[in-house]
Amino acid sequence: xRDYLTKxxxxxxxxxxxxxxxxxxxxxxxxxxxxxxxxxxxxPWGSFVDAKMCDKPINIKKIAGKEVFLxxxxxxxxxxxxxxxxxxx
Numbered sequence: 001x002r003d004y005l006t007k008x009x010x011x012x013x014x015x016x017x018x019x020x021x022x023x024x025x026x027x028x029x030x031x032x033x034x035x036x037x038x039x040x041x042x043x044p045w046g047s048f049v050d051a052k053m054c055d056k057p058i059n060i061k062k063i064a065g066k067e068v069f070l071x072x073x074x075x076x077x078x079x080x081x082x083x084x085x086x087x088x089x
Contacts (some may be wrong), residue, residue, distance in 0.1 A: 004058055016068070017058070019073040023074055023075045033045040038052070
């Protein structure tokens, strides 16, 4: 992955950061399920979560004075974080 920051086409933000692909919820009304086609998962949407890993830090100067939307197509806090935190202890 090149960058956590993605240029946004949303009218409310200049950039978006989605720390995950997928989610553990599988809500029937989910508008983000189209993201599954960008994964190698066979499982249904709502049954997997992949954390995005990137060695490149976000360039703070690039976003100065800009609007940044956190998690436009994923849950910004989900059960995967809690599980990972317990594993790290």
